[in-house]
Amino acid sequence: MHRVLYALGAFPKDIVPKVAEALYHNGYYNDQQFRVRLFAIGSEKNKQLQETVVQLTWEELLDFIYNRFSEYRAQKAQNEQWDKDGGLLYQLSLRLFRGMILLKL
Incomplete structure (x- = not known):
């Protein structure tokens, strides 16, 4: 997660760990400047994923x-x-x- 966030370059490097932590625990990150959500894509939906994760087949x-x-x-x-x-x-x-x-x- 950290590598992807660093590679995107959208976040100041010092907040990447905070963003990653929120994505891992909540499935999203939101502040005054950014809103980031996880999307899961697969052949079927996983009922074990958090409701905040957008799932698409x-x-x-x-x-x-x-x-x-x-x-x-x-x-x-x-x-x-x-x-x-x-x-x-x-x-x-x-x-x-x-x-x-x-x-x-």
Whole structure:
């Protein structure tokens, strides 16, 4: 957690331990300047995680991506310049919600 927070560079180095501690114990950190929440993504939701942790399944995430691509079709049509991960998400979301594949992650 500390390494990720340091790498983000959003926090002064002296408060990174405080932010990490809050994320570990509460699932979120909030002060006058920052609000940070943990997100958990997986094939299913975990009932043992704190309620403050936002949980999404891969299906929900790809559904969101597909809907975003559909809603903003004109803006997203030219995506050849996207990196391979962006392109893969685009293709997976299209295939999943066109019924072409059954995704099991």
